[in-house]
Amino acid sequence: MVAVQALRKIWLNGELVPWDEARIHVLSHALHYGYAVFEGIRVHGTDQGPAIFRLDEHLERFANSAKIYRMNLPFPTAKLKAACVELVRANGVSDGYLRPIAFSGYGEMGLDPSSCPIETAIGMWEWGGPLAAKTGAVPGVRATVSSWVRIDSRSLPPQAKCAANYANGGLAKMEAAAGGYDEAILLNSAGMVAEGTAENIFRVKKGIVSTPPASSGILRGVTRDTVIRFLHEEGIPFQRTDFTREELFSADELFFTGTAVGIAPVREVDGRAIGDGTFPFTERIRSLYDSVVHGRSERHRSWLTYVDRPVGSSEAHATGLRPAAPHGGNPDDDDEGRLPRVVVRPRAGRR
16 A cells, blocks of 8 residues: 555546545445446656556556446547546656546436446556565565455456456455465465456466466456567467466466556465575566666557657557567457467477
8 A cells, every 4th residue: 555645636527627626426326336447557757758558558448347337438538548648747747657437426326327427537646556665675575365266257347447346356455464465366266366456467387477367357457468468579488377376386486467566576475485586587577567668668669658749649659559469469369269379388398
């Protein structure tokens, strides 16, 4: 957790308003029933000013979350994109966190939100991430496997980034903190590893990197997709596959990925040290990630929306022009069944 320090502006229902005037009614439907979808998007300083990382992909997921929950967004994606840029400019922050949110507002009460107005806001604050401090003198996160099970798609849609879903991770996070751990890892209803409380998880074993597939009940993370692309580009053997609790303990490396945390190594799970205490694959991926988000990678400049340039200009961004991926498509497409599962196998003789 981190204390939120007031900035100048919040974008609320189509306009920038002073921070202290961004208010909603206490009987807003979402406050009582959790009917809200949101995103978490990072802004990083670059040599060309602040830049928003993979804004298009985040807003695409935002729209998909709303669709899954039968929520009609009152603003088109292009308007929300311009609003994100406008808000960063207005607040003058180079390194921060954007929070677009759409929620059922004040008007009616009861489970069915269909008659409630949908309100939309974008907040922003300066934030280093909840696990950022855990990668200092003694690097790595201390994690525990939670007694709470990851939500199942038969109860709530895990592919939607909905406020209601996050009560699940919140319970696991509190349990972990009470036990003296930094973070929790949730299993799914089949007993396989799903994800952290708000992060995806990757495993490294004998040079092969793996992560649970979307079918395991994870939220398909934008940072997860970024890492998958790096692995393809670097020729690192990779696969999407289920793995067990025991395979966490026997991993050579584990790392979390997420918008807030970035890339964070896991050094311990339930009192068991992971690998030999070094994280060569994790550090390699983290170095690539750091280079990209701070605009030092020419290959991936298309992932950045530069705030100090006109929205929509080719100079501001080219996020619609995604870097070429192996196999002719998005490396994450097979999560959605559009491509067969991609497994990059190690060279012959390597075990």
